[in-house]
Amino acid sequence: xxxxxxxxxxxxxxxxxxxxxxxxxxxxxxxxxxxxxxxxxxxxxxxxxxxxxxxxxxxxxxxxxxxxxxxxxxxxxxxxxxxxxxxxxxxxxxxxxxxxxxxxxxxxxxxxxxxxxxxxxxxxxxxxxxxxxxxxxxxxxxxxxxxxxxxxxxxxxxxxxxxxxxxxxxxxxxxxxxxxxxxxxxxxxxxxxxxxxxxxxxxxxxxxxxxxxxxxxxxxxxxxxxxxxxxxxxxxxxxxxxxxxxxxxxxxxxxxx
Amino acid sequence: xxxxxxxxxxxxxxxxxxxxxxxxxxxxxxxxxxxxxxxxxxxxxxxxxxxxxxxxxxxxxxxxxxxxxxxxxxxxxxxxxxxxxxxxxxxxxxxxxxxxxxxxxxxxxxxxxxxxxxxxxxxxxxxxxxxxxxxxxxxxxxxxxxxxxxxxxxxxxxxxxxxxxxxxxxxxxxxxxxxxxxxxxxxxxxxxxxxxxxxxxxxxxxxxxxxxxxxxxxxxxxxxxxxxxxxxxxxxxxxxxxxxxxxxxxxxxxxxxxxxxxxxxxx
Numbered sequence: 413x414x415x416x417x418x419x420x421x422x423x424x425x426x427x428x429x430x431x432x433x434x435x436x437x438x439x440x441x442x443x444x445x446x447x448x449x450x451x452x453x454x455x456x457x458x459x460x461x462x463x464x465x466x467x468x469x470x471x472x473x474x475x476x477x478x479x480x481x482x483x484x485x486x487x488x489x490x491x492x493x494x495x496x497x498x499x500x501x502x503x504x505x506x507x508x509x510x511x512x513x514x515x516x517x518x519x520x521x522x523x524x525x526x527x528x529x530x531x532x533x534x535x536x537x538x539x540x541x542x543x544x545x546x547x548x549x550x551x552x553x554x555x556x557x558x559x560x561x562x563x564x565x566x567x568x569x570x571x572x573x574x575x576x577x578x579x580x581x582x583x584x585x586x587x588x589x590x591x592x593x594x595x596x597x598x599x600x601x602x603x604x605x606x607x608x609x610x611x612x613x614x615x616x617x618x619x620x621x622x623x624x625x626x627x628x629x630x631x632x633x634x635x636x637x638x639x640x641x642x643x644x645x646x647x648x649x650x651x652x653x654x655x656x657x658x659x660x661x662x663x664x665x666x667x668x669x
Numbered sequence: 670x671x672x673x674x675x676x677x678x679x680x681x682x683x684x685x686x687x688x689x690x691x692x693x694x695x696x697x698x699x700x701x702x703x704x705x706x707x708x709x710x711x712x713x714x715x716x717x718x719x720x721x722x723x724x725x726x727x728x729x730x731x732x733x734x735x736x737x738x739x740x741x742x743x744x745x746x747x748x749x750x751x752x753x754x755x756x757x758x759x760x761x762x763x764x765x766x767x768x769x770x771x772x773x774x775x776x777x778x779x780x781x782x783x784x785x786x787x788x789x790x791x792x793x794x795x796x797x798x799x800x801x802x803x804x805x806x807x808x809x810x811x812x813x814x815x816x817x818x819x820x821x822x823x824x825x826x827x828x829x830x831x832x833x834x835x836x837x838x839x840x841x842x843x844x845x846x847x848x849x850x851x852x853x854x855x856x857x858x859x860x861x862x863x864x865x866x867x868x869x870x871x872x873x874x875x876x877x878x879x880x881x882x883x884x885x886x887x888x889x890x891x892x893x894x895x896x897x898x899x900x901x902x903x904x905x906x907x908x909x910x911x912x913x914x915x916x917x918x919x920x921x922x923x924x925x926x927x928x929x930x931x932x933x934x935x936x
Contacts, residue, residue: 565767568736572754573785573833583781587772664772664813 452634457641460634469623474642476619480536480608481601481650484543488604489597492548496555496593501585506560517553521546521607525614539611546607547600554596558589591665594658601654605647620646685748687712687837687869688733693742695728702728704894705742712836715863715870717884719877719927721934725895726873730839733871734760746837756786759830763842765822769814775801775825776810782832796832804828805858820851824858831862837869845875853911856883860909877927881920882909889930899930 434454440446441453452460464470499505499513525542532538562585570580586593612621620639627635686709695703703725710716718726731737732744735754744751746758762768769778779797788796801807804824814822823843830838840859844852860883863870874880880887884903891898901923905914914920 563767565762565764566770568754568760568762569768569781571736572734572756572758572760573782574754574756575785579785583784584770587770590772664815 448633449631450633452637456634457637460632460638461641464635464638470638470642473618473620473623473639474646476617477605477608477612477621477643477646480539480543480611480617480619481604481646484540484608485547485597485600485604487540487544488547488600489551491544492551492596492600493555493593495548496552497559497581497585497589499552500556500559500589501581506556513553517549521603522610525610529615534615534617536617539608539615539617542611543604543607547604550599550603551593551596554592554599555589558592559585561592562588591662594654594661598651598654598658601650602647605643605650609643684711686710686745687714687747688871689745690729690732691743691745693732693739693744695725695732695737696740697728701894703732703739704896706896707742708888708897710837710869710871712869713867715872715883715885717872717874717880717887718890719874719880719887719931720890720895720898721892721931722875724890724892724934726890727841729890729895730760730841730871730873733837734758734839736760756833757836759833759835759838761823761826761830761838761840761843763845765819765826765843765846766814768826769822769829771814774811774813775806775817775828778814778825779828779832782829786833800828800832801825803831803862820847820855823847823855827859827862831866835868837871838863840870840872842874843872844879852879857909857911859883860907864908877924877931878915881905881923881927882911882914887923887927889927889934891934898934899927901926 438454441448441451441456448456461470464473499509521542524545528538528542528545532541566584566588567580570584575583608619609621609624611617612619613625616622620643624636624639624643627633627639688708688710690706690708693703693706694701706729718729720726728737732739733751735744735746735751735758738752746755770781773781776794776797779800780793783793783796797810798807801810804827806821806824806828809817809821814825817825827843843859844855847855856879859870872880872883881901881903887901887903888897889899889901890896903919903923905917905919
């Protein structure tokens with residue numbers, strides 16, 4: 413069997429699994445095995461999605477969540493790459509700073525939230541800080557690794573060309589580390605989404621997290637599920653978009669395999 | 670090997686050496702890699718360096734490149750103390766796969782040297798095309814190194830070095846990893862390129878035939894620690910030819926002498 417056909421077979425199979433999962437959900441709801449207060453049927457969740465979008469409610473919530481996620485993730489990316497580049501390009505820095513990083517890294521971000529709230533209040537700034545703090549780790553660690561793993565021969569080429577320090581970073585080190593950095597950024601995207609929702613729930617900031625919380629409190633299970641589905645779609649779409657960007661940016665790697 | 674330190678002193682009336690080692694000793698990690706090496710390379714000279722593995726020939730080349738600083742003694746380039754690598758000295762590394770930027774195309778890799786030299790971007794494409802044509806890679810500008818054969822990658826590295834417009838070309842076993850046919854072709858191309866540019870060359874190799882075929886002079890190093898063991902002037906007519914030069918009685922005599930030397934060092 414050729415490769416292409418295999419790929420399509422796998423896709424069809426995974427689609428079938430998803431479809432039967434929804435069918436099962438519909439069946440459970442129709443048979444009223446679980447109260448409709450807690451479990452809406454898929455068609456009701458869908459209707460709520462359509463209604464939410466047509467009256468604009470869900471649009472604004474989705475925009476709020478995307479905004480939190482994007483700002484936090486971008487801040488984490490910029491800071492993570494910058495700090496990671498500084499640490500990764502110096503062996504002395506790696507030796508001195510690495511132990512502190514190992515202490516901070518496994519710290520659950522949820523433990524930081526009360527501290528952030530105490531310092532910054534229930535504000536957008538607090539959300540930005542928490543999301544960025546959580547999302548920075550995969551990016552920073554990947555950047556450190558990427559910078560530390562640059563082929564030494566390339567630095568010698570750069571030296572013999574008498575390239576400036578800045579040129580070495582932008583023309584040699586960063587592109588060489590880019591596969592690691594982009595992989596870190598993809599992992600951080602998920603972290604940023606999770607923390608956006610957490611911050612919206614805790615701080616009552618406008619977004620899907622807040623929508624889900626309010627719907628649950630009001631026993632509007634169809635709206636609750638609509639929000640959850642939308643969050644799932646957001647995670648999926650952003651991750652696919654990131655993969656596509658990676659594929660494009662790292663086209664040169666394809667020829668190496 | 671008599672009084673090696675004195676041999677390469679500047680003699681009045683002779684051109685100043687482009688690269689001069691004066692009593693150079695290099696210690697790395699407490700080991701003496703090179704001891705009291707003195708050597709002058711005339712402008713435009715093609716000097717080949719041979720020796721058993723571990724004799725410090727690559728290290729000597731790195732000293733000439735300014736990538737290492739001697740523990741004692743000095744290395745001069747055009748009469749100036751060498752304190753760091755310079756753009757006038759280009760290095761062709763043996764491991765071409767590691768010395769090229771895998772994320773840049775052939776054109777991009779050549780461009781790196783032009784960018785470092787401050788050439789305006791508008792002038793680069795024409796120069797890149799010219800350089801790629803010079804090394805026999807026309808029409809490969811858009812290929813990534815990984816899409817090229819070993820011989821092509823080494824040509825590309827040579828193109829990048831030529832883009833530096835070097836006064837001196839340092840080559841570290843550049844053809845060691847290539848098959849015999851590719852190697853012979855590249856030997857002739859390098860001779861033609863060097864003749865056209867007038868660059869000084871230090872060429873490190875473990876292939877004695879290659880050293881005699883290419884060089885104006887061949888130096889054999891002795892190991893532990895590295896020092897000069899033999900020095901042969903190669904008075905073979907140029908341009909060299911893969912068949913007639915290699916059959917020349919002088920070629921065979923030098924070859925014999927060099928083989929005997931290497932054999933003796935290995936005992």
